[in-house]
Amino acid sequence: MQVRKLAAFAALPVVAALALSACGGKGGDSASSSNGVVRIGIAEPQFLTPADTNETSGSQVLAALFAPLVDYDENNKPYEVQAESITTTDNKTWTIKIKDGWTFHNGEKVTSDSYINAWNAAAYKGSSQNAYFFSQIEGYDAVAPADAKATPTAKTLSGLKKVDDTSFTVTLTAPFSDFKTMLGYTAFYPLPAAAFDSDGAVKKDFAEAPIGDGPFKMDGTWQHDAEISVTRYDAYKGTAPHISGADFKIYQQPSAEYADLLAGNDDVMKQIPTENLTTADGDLGDRFLQSPASTFQFLSFPTYDKSFANVDVRRAISMAIDRQQIVDQVFKGSQKAAYSFVSPVVAGYRDNTCGANCEYKPADAKTLYQQAGGPAKLTISYNADGGHKDWVDATCNQLKANLGVECVGQPEAKFADLLTKVQKKESVGVFRMAWVMDYPSMEDYLGPLYTTKGSSNYYGYSNPDFDKLVQDGREAKTSDEAIAKWQQAEDILAKDMPVMPLRFGQNSYGISTKVKNVEIDLYNRVNLTKIEYVG
């Protein structure tokens, strides 16, 4: 009997193969948009809670579900959204009044407690990804002791005080003139009472279907690795969006999303990968768009490496790099050559603050390099998992040709491995770094990247004058005064050259024929209130 089955098995081949391919025939272009639902491609978010979300995919979804206290206008200045007013007299104690009558998607009222509880939970133990945003608020040390082993002596930040249901005050440990700007970040969204368990921590399954106060509410739950759907929240009190909903389609690879965009199954692709940029113009025509982004790419000189101790060596290396050529040839114009130490997207940015030190002058660079006695062999370390090989090799080739030195690109498997080496003060040569801002302020570049205690100052740059100017700016009375101080600070960087600016990022995005008015903001998020569906 077994034998007969096997014989039959051998006989039915072609029929089955035909039947299989026939089922696929109709599948070509289903799942088309209707009723003004746009499809936006994202990657699988790491988290979907305001306290932990800091990558673009998660913050795109949260931007649909939550209303921020402030958003940014075309000059990247903050304006109130959920906040009625944000006022201060001394930049230290801030009074935040919120608009009355707003509700969460579950009907709960948005009150000052919604903010206070959310922020306390995010700051507790300092363990959430975004906890450091609350470190400037009074009482953070008690909630999240610097010694990680110690038990917190308080559960709530003493600097957060409720005045009434629609207003509360925030007291900072030191004056900070740009605190209002900071409040637009994901970390500062409110949470409904339904989000917390009895200990005041955010429930574990909250992220599966977050309840926010924004223009859209969840439609179902987070379909991991597949899709997150949101529909318009009709009781939303802010500017109503034009679209009735959005499907955030989760793609594992940008190339897969690009194929789907070309096939018309995706409406907005927020970042087209470099390998597709050469054909994007032809593939998409005027549906291929660009907008500024906040990314800043640079090479840094570790201060523990004595071969870069002489500032002239650093200047010469910087002058030997033709930034524009790399932008054109490696990045196909998708990034911009950088000649300043802060991104053009922040108020107070000035063109070309790096001046002569970033100008491409190969002959002068070589003379300067030889006079300063620069090392005969240069190394550029980078993480191999981020697609940096091409530009690092191109940069090395320029250095070889222009300075007459040996130069090699040194890959490390991951960024974490590179950091470990730098922290152990191992010889890595020059190494690549990048910065994406948290809030549009000069301070968000100068503080973390260049101050002595800056969180991302891995190269160990330290200049007391610079630190003081940045601090003075933070404590300045007005934002203009602050900017004046920070610009003076930036001028010091141009003299000291602790890093060499290379490129500023851009959002290079593609859209389908079904949408218009697609704007992508500085955080690489689609503006969901402006986008329109044309069908």
Added chain:
Amino acid sequence: MFRYIVRRLLQGVLTFFGATLIVFALMFAGGGDPIQALAGEKPVTPQQRAALTEQFHLNAGFFQRYLYFLKDLFTGNLTTYTGRSVFDSIGDALVLTGKIALIALLFAMIVGVSFGIIAALRRGGVFDNTTLVLTLVVIGIPSIVLAPLAQYLFAIKWKIFPVIYTPDQPWTSLILPGLVLGSLSLATAMRLTRASFGDNLRADYVRTATSKGLKQGRVIGVHVLRNSLIPIVTFLGVELGNLMGGAIITESVFNVPGVGFKLYKAIGLDDGPTVVSIVSLLVVIYIVANLIVDVLYAVLDPRIRYE
């Protein structure tokens, strides 16, 4: 036979523990910094580091961590570093990869074996030569070329199949990735069938069967085919394991969040619990596939006995 299967399954349990221990040791020895990997290029504060270290016992010794892993594995509490249940995550992936592997295997089995038989029967004919060239071409093209090419031609240009996997079309959108994956095994399956079938066609017992007046169909369908299937079954059994774990490229081209892709992503994030769980699962699949192959030997060839 029953005793044999039980014995093999018990061996499988031992193999499973051995494999998890080895993979766990490799992940442990590989070092890596899952906390920094989670934060990407952003700085990690000491408080965050302390909290995650405590939560996932990252500073415990090797055996302690292995025991924690086993405990979480058997109590069902195993989570990734982002807090998602590893079982949910792998469960979804396994269903998808299983579907693709099924399509691929059926395709390789049905088309590969039947084409192989035709080629062996008409050795040196047009069909034999054409398929020889075609299979050589397919074997020669790596999937990193084959998958995007098939996607471009069949989905974007001719619009026969969906471009990528979409959850709304759980089967149709998996056919193309399944066929791409299957075409690689198909080529090998076909060459194997042709060779082993061709050998058996010239065997003495075939001549005997033909001369005693059996119908051609019965000689080929029963006598030759049955004896030729042993190497093919062996190949397909091993191939099932490969299809389950090794489809990283095809899965990423067609946006299928399957096992291979999950594994690749977990390695990138130094996500030990997920990596060890997936690899252990693949070990189980290999063990079961090999057991099935061994049992099939006995079915195909009555001379093979297991005691």
